[in-house]
Amino acid sequence: MRKSYSTQLQLDCIAISDVQLNLNCRDEIIPILRGLQEVYKQPKLRQEILQLIASDVNANSRDDVGREGFDYWQILVMTIVRHGCNLNYDKLQDLCEQHRSLRHLLGIGDWDDKTSFHWRRIHDNITLVKPATIEIISHLIVACGHKLVPLAVEKMRADSFVVETNIHYPTESNLMADGLRKVIPVMQGLAHSLGLSGWQQSDYLLSQINSLNRTINRIASRKGKNNKKKLKKEYKKLLRIAKNVVQRIDEQAVFIIGKTMAGDPARLAYASVLLYVRRLRRVMSTAHRRIILGETVPNSEKIFSIYEPHTQLYRRGKAGQDVQFGRLLLVYEDAAGFIFLTVFFSRGPFEYHQVIIAITAINKNQPCWASSFDGSRCSRSQCRTRTKSSPAKSLAGSHAIVVARPRFSFGRKPGGTTKDCGSCLSPQARQEAGRYSRGNGR
Numbered sequence: 001m002r003k004s005y006s007t008q009l010q011l012d013c014i015a016i017s018d019v020q021l022n023l024n025c026r027d028e029i030i031p032i033l034r035g036l037q038e039v040y041k042q043p044k045l046r047q048e049i050l051q052l053i054a055s056d057v058n059a060n061s062r063d064d065v066g067r068e069g070f071d072y073w074q075i076l077v078m079t080i081v082r083h084g085c086n087l088n089y090d091k092l093q094d095l096c097e098q099h100r101s102l103r104h105l106l107g108i109g110d111w112d113d114k115t116s117f118h119w120r121r122i123h124d125n126i127t128l129v130k131p132a133t134i135e136i137i138s139h140l141i142v143a144c145g146h147k148l149v150p151l152a153v154e155k156m157r158a159d160s161f162v163v164e165t166n167i168h169y170p171t172e173s174n175l176m177a178d179g180l181r182k183v184i185p186v187m188q189g190l191a192h193s194l195g196l197s198g199w200q201q202s203d204y205l206l207s208q209i210n211s212l213n214r215t216i217n218r219i220a221s222r223k224g225k226n227n228k229k230k231l232k233k234e235y236k237k238l239l240r241i242a243k244n245v246v247q248r249i250d251e252q253a254v255f256i257i258g259k260t261m262a263g264d265p266a267r268l269a270y271a272s273v274l275l276y277v278r279r280l281r282r283v284m285s286t287a288h289r290r291i292i293l294g295e296t297v298p299n300s301e302k303i304f305s306i307y308e309p310h311t312q313l314y315r316r317g318k319a320g321q322d323v324q325f326g327r328l329l330l331v332y333e334d335a336a337g338f339i340f341l342t343v344f345f346s347r348g349p350f351e352y353h354q355v356i357i358a359i360t361a362i363n364k365n366q367p368c369w370a371s372s373f374d375g376s377r378c379s380r381s382q383c384r385t386r387t388k389s390s391p392a393k394s395l396a397g398s399h400a401i402v403v404a405r406p407r408f409s410f411g412r413k414p415g416g417t418t419k420d421c422g423s424c425l426s427p428q429a430r431q432e433a434g435r436y437s438r439g440n441g442r
Contacts, residue, residue: 002063004050005073005107012109016040019104029095032084033105035141036077045144049076049137057128070125074106079126079134089119096122142340152336159333164326165311170304172287173216173235176242178306179280180209183273187249190266194259198248205241212238235291242284246277279306 009015021034040046053072054063070078081102082092095102096117100110108115146153168174184202191199216234219227253270260267282303289295304311304325314324332341 002054002057002069003071004047004054005071010109010112012111013104013107016105016107019101021101028085029081029099029102032081033101036080036105039141039144040073042144045140046073049140052133052136053129056130056133057125059128070121071107075125075129076137077102077106078122079129082126083134089123092122093117093119139340142338145336145338146334149336152334152338153340155335156332156340158330160328160330162314162316162324162326163329164324165305165308167305167308167311167325170311170325171217171220172283172291173213173238175283175303175306176238176280176287177209177213179276179283180242180245181206182276182306183249183280184245186269186273187252190256190269193266194256196252196255198252205245209238209241212241232291235287239284239287239292242280246280246284249273249277276306279303279309 016037017040019033019037021030021037023030023034039049050072053076057072057075078092078096081087081095082089087095096106096108097103103110103112184199184206187196188199188202190196212234216231216238219231219234256266256270260270283306286297286302290297299313302313303309304313310327311325312327314326314328315322316324328345330343330345331339332343333339
């Protein structure tokens with residue numbers, strides 16, 4: 001049983017709209033709580049957001065029967081605080097139990113010691129909210145902020161950073177060991193339940209794989225004349241084991257499919273095995289080409305994690321983080337500080353036309369006259385094309401490119417004096433820019 005929020009005031013808890021926050025405090029949770037307080041003060045916006053939360057939380061259940069659960073408002077507050085402060089569930093549990101202002105914003109009084117904020121309960125409620133719903137809520141809040149600062153969207157800046165994935169340092173031996181440690185226990189379980197043969201020595205095989213992986217890592221960390229030969233010898237042993245395991249899995253496919261029905265747990269387990277085998281084959285190919293044949297394999301053909309194959313390698317030259325593993329995220333922020341658009345780039349090199357598409361999407365809702373980007377968006381950082389007399393050229397609607405070092409922006413104000421730098425655009429980007437410009441009628 002759930003409700004939107006509690007309308008009954010308590011003696012030990014003041015109204016949410018009257019909660020006093022220390023605005024001089026520089027902790028990141030204070031502006032988040034202040035923003036949530038402002039949302040609560042606007043009934044129309046609050047109701048619209050809580051309806052979105054309710055549609056996710058009660059997608060397959062009723063809200064008028066059963067034991068009492070968290071209010072939709074409490075789920076919203078915990079979700080926003082967790083994502084805004086980048087907290088794990090244990091830290092969020094401690095804040096919900098000890099942070100007085102947060103508890104008052106949740107509608108929990110000082111005398112209330114019965115409401116449970118166990119991390120498992122928080123997890124089970126927050127994970128019901130879909131990422132798409134969080135994005136819609138973000139757009140609603142930003143639209144409300146633009147009513148207070150209507151000119152903020154006319155200027156924006158964008159910066160990119162790498163959202164790092166939770167992986168260990170990827171080497172071919174580590175990745176092959178990860179894949180084999182994943183598929184062998186599953187196949188061992190299928191052999192026990194379906195009567196498969198050939199997996200009786202799975203434990204010994206795993207210990208052999210771990211031993212080879214440790215040996216390879218130890219040899220790779222040393223320097224010596226014969227290290228390459230030793231490394232190649234150990235990699236051949238590991239590749240031979242991986243090849244035999246993959247071949248055995250392929251040979252037993254017909255037997256497993258014939259013994260199981262669609263939707264059976266055994267069939268689903270074998271489907272997951274095939275998924276990891278596909279990634280394992282890719283790592284094996286890379287290891288054979290790079291270690292055995294001595295080829296140089298480009299990063300676009302490599303896989304950096306068996307469990308998170310979307311991971312990409314980025315060499316950005318930042319101090320202390322020369323190499324980063326993850327995905328590149330471009331964040332757009334307006335003049336008032338609202339983050340109103342994020343773009344996840346595809347795995348591979350940066351595509352300039354993705355920025356133009358994002359700018360065009362922004363212009364459909366609000367006119368944006370000036371857009372500044374960091375230097376990584378330009379292929380020629382030494383290029384400067386700022387003039388005082390030539391008219392601005394149209395790019396992606398109302399935008400033109402201005403390149404500077406180390407930053408560049410593209411955009412123009414009415415009567416502006418910037419022009420675009422054609423050398424910084426690929427032919428595909430220029431073609432798409434012209435198409436969007438003609439489509440917008442500008």
